[in-house]
Amino acid sequence: MSNNDQTTSMIKLENVTKYYKNFPAVNDVSLEINRGEVFGFIGPNGAGKTTTIKMLATLMLPSEGKLSIGGYDIEREPYEVRRLIGYMPDSFGVYEDLLVWEYLDYFAALYKLGPAQRKRAISDVLELTDLSIKRDSQVMSLSRGMKQRLCLAKTLLHDPEVLLLDEPASGLDPHARIEIRELIRELCRMGKTVLVSSHILTELADFCTSIGIIEAGRLLAAGRIDDITANLAGHVVLEITVKGDPALALESLAERPEISRTTCDGRIIRAEYTGGSEDVDELLEYLIRRGVRLLGFTRTEADLEDIFLKITRGAVA
Amino acid sequence: MNLNNPILVKEMRTRMRGKRAFLVLTGYVTLLSLIIGMIYIIFKNNAPTSLLNNAGKILTPVLVYVQMGLICLMAPTFSASAISSEREQETFDLLIASLAKPSTILFGKVGAALSYLVLTLFGSLPLIALTYSLGGVDLGDIAKVYLVMFVAGVTYCSLSFLWSTLIRRGVLAQLASLFAVIFLVAAMPALALFFSALASNFSSGPSSGFLNLVFLLLRTNPFAAIASLIPGIPTPPGVWLPDVPVWASQVLFYLVLTALSLYLSLKRLERVRKWM
Numbered sequence: 185m186s187n188n189d190q191t192t193s194m195i196k197l198e199n200v201t202k203y204y205k206n207f208p209a210v211n212d213v214s215l216e217i218n219r220g221e222v223f224g225f226i227g228p229n230g231a232g233k234t235t236t237i238k239m240l241a242t243l244m245l246p247s248e249g250k251l252s253i254g255g256y257d258i259e260r261e262p263y264e265v266r267r268l269i270g271y272m273p274d275s276f277g278v279y280e281d282l283l284v285w286e287y288l289d290y291f292a293a294l295y296k297l298g299p300a301q302r303k304r305a306i307s308d309v310l311e312l313t314d315l316s317i318k319r320d321s322q323v324m325s326l327s328r329g330m331k332q333r334l335c336l337a338k339t340l341l342h343d344p345e346v347l348l349l350d351e352p353a354s355g356l357d358p359h360a361r362i363e364i365r366e367l368i369r370e371l372c373r374m375g376k377t378v379l380v381s382s383h384i385l386t387e388l389a390d391f392c393t394s395i396g397i398i399e400a401g402r403l404l405a406a407g408r409i410d411d412i413t414a415n416l417a418g419h420v421v422l423e424i425t426v427k428g429d430p431a432l433a434l435e436s437l438a439e440r441p442e443i444s445r446t447t448c449d450g451r452i453i454r455a456e457y458t459g460g461s462e463d464v465d466e467l468l469e470y471l472i473r474r475g476v477r478l479l480g481f482t483r484t485e486a487d488l489e490d491i492f493l494k495i496t497r498g499a500v501a
Numbered sequence: 502m503n504l505n506n507p508i509l510v511k512e513m514r515t516r517m518r519g520k521r522a523f524l525v526l527t528g529y530v531t532l533l534s535l536i537i538g539m540i541y542i543i544f545k546n547n548a549p550t551s552l553l554n555n556a557g558k559i560l561t562p563v564l565v566y567v568q569m570g571l572i573c574l575m576a577p578t579f580s581a582s583a584i585s586s587e588r589e590q591e592t593f594d595l596l597i598a599s600l601a602k603p604s605t606i607l608f609g610k611v612g613a614a615l616s617y618l619v620l621t622l623f624g625s626l627p628l629i630a631l632t633y634s635l636g637g638v639d640l641g642d643i644a645k646v647y648l649v650m651f652v653a654g655v656t657y658c659s660l661s662f663l664w665s666t667l668i669r670r671g672v673l674a675q676l677a678s679l680f681a682v683i684f685l686v687a688a689m690p691a692l693a694l695f696f697s698a699l700a701s702n703f704s705s706g707p708s709s710g711f712l713n714l715v716f717l718l719l720r721t722n723p724f725a726a727i728a729s730l731i732p733g734i735p736t737p738p739g740v741w742l743p744d745v746p747v748w749a750s751q752v753l754f755y756l757v758l759t760a761l762s763l764y765l766s767l768k769r770l771e772r773v774r775k776w777m
Contacts, residue, residue: 241598245774271598277591281515293507294599
């Protein structure tokens with residue numbers, strides 16, 4: 185039985201494995217997410233994020249291991265878990281023939297809210313998601329971004345403690361993406377425990393307090409962003425801006441043993457530097473000697489993208 | 502059935518709001534009216550005057566048979582895609598992750614399908630009232646016939662719902678449901694005919710047990726049940742349970758089938774996490 189009030193761990197996975205036929209989509213994943221935490225679940229497409237979230241949403245059973253939310257076991261106590269969670273799938277449909285308020289009323293009733301409560305909840309979530317003006321519109325008339333917001337509104341109707349958001353901004357234009365991001369930020373401020381997945385790291389970087397990196401079904405790292413960054417001590421990223429073609433700079437960097445990886449975006453090169461911090465000037469001298477025309481040479485801290493690249497390097501064949 | 506069932510309310514809103522309900526009902530009543538009108542004209546021009554006074558005796562069974570045929574074709578489509586369409590339009594996850602119990606889903610979906618059935622049966626009442634006014638038909642028999650048709654519709658809707666939980670694709674679920682109904686309606690009389698044909702080859706004639714088996718098969722058929730209510734069609738002598746009317750045994754058989762379909766659907770929905 186749960187001890188909902190005493191536990192600080194809100195979401196718990198213990199050695200969870202999920203097979204599709206013989207293929208392990210999720211492989212021996214253990215994870216704990218504390219109450220009030222905003223956990224970013226990061227990984228490429230097909231890494232096992234959706235399968236993990238579906239298991240947490242009580243839609244699937246694990247092949248092995250145990251999952252619980254708020255102390256309730258998802259296998260034995262699915263209804264208690266469903267009461268606690270708000271689930272937004274990565275790909276979802278809406279009932280096109282309904283009006284916006286009818287759609288929300290339907291789900292509010294499914295979550296056992298009484299008529300008066302339903303009215304209040306619908307009004308609240310419409311306001312939060314900035315859809316009040318669309319209350320009497322047909323669902324089919326909404327744009328993709330609005331439908332996404334409507335689904336998020338539906339997710340919040342019963343005021344769940346835990347939110348499971350699977351790629352909430354996928355397929356949206358930049359404007360709608362920003363709106364969804366702002367909404368999630370607002371939910372974080374409301375103190376909800378949020379598990380949000382994405383393969384676009386910049387989406388999560390702003391508001392996550394902790395992250396988990398999953399690839400090929402295996403959880404490669406999980407914890408507070410600060411802790412993970414600290415574990416990657418010595419991991420320095422150099423941002424080098426070149427004039428003209430970056431090919432020479434890339435070629436020169438590839439020859440240096442202290443450069444473990446480079447990525448190039450136009451004229452800006454990001455190079456992972458593993459050498460001593462006092463020796464960075466040597467690299468600068470070397471590039472100039474090789475005739476690379478530099479506009480900028482800056483040492484930066486590792487961001488979420490760097491952490492992801494560092495951790496996942498070589499994890500997938 | 503709980504009328505506050507959110508799924509039932511939602512289904513009623515979506516089903517009854519669009520053009521579909523209007524078109525189904527209009528098409529249904531128009532088809533019945535045309536057939537009855539045509540038969541009435543033919544009958545009026547050819548039948549002797551003595552028969553014309555009891556025209557209802559001919560027109561009512563024709564109307565009921567056509568209606569029963571239409572129910573066989575339409576009822577499976579009312580619920581055959583109830584679950585598969587939720588899966589196809591990607592709303593099933595949201596439904597299952599909510600606090601909706603399997604029984605809420607079952608009764609909401611089947612209840613909404615039955616609303617269509619009730620609508621069509623009510624839609625035909627003015628036509629039956631017309632044929633009744635032409636004389637020769639007992640009001641009690643009409644009530645029994647409507648009971649047979651309603652129960653048959655309920656059974657086909659329940660059976661189709663079961664297929665909808667078993668088959669992922671809506672079109673395939675519809676086809677499977679239609680074949681199941683055709684099997685139920687046609688297979689039993691076909692078997693009865695087959696046994697009768699076999700019996701005619703016996704030198705000493707068929708045994709009473711054999712005849713009973715044939716009659717028992719006919720007792721499961723709604724068309725046979727309706728035929729048994731036409732005045733003048735006698736029950737063969739020496740059959741098992743002669744006091745139990747054919748329509749009553751048929752209704753009972755279909756109610757058992759309905760209960761079985763609903764039970765299996767419920768079990769399937771309870772184990773939804775194993776097949777999703």
